[in-house]
Amino acid sequence: MERGPLFEVQRRIGASFGEAFGWELPWAFSNVPDEYKTVVQGVALLDRTYTGRLKVTGEDGLDLINRLSTNKLEDLGL
Secondary structure (H helix, E strand, O other), X not given: OEOOOOHHHHHHOOOXXXXXXXXXXEEEOOOHHHHHHHHHHOXXXXXXXXXXXXXXXXXXXXXXXXXXXXXXXXXXXX
């Protein structure tokens, strides 16, 4: 089972986990009303690592991704 890059942070702050799509994903951090209040009045971070990844190789890979993306990736120094 795979884990996202935020797994340890989520575990430390008390997330309960379950399996979906071959990934160990956080199901809850407290209770629904408290989580809703946090999202509405504060901030939330959603890790969607499990949804997919794209790997492009070759000398024109960055150019291809730059043309397909709505962001200007050339400026990121990748």
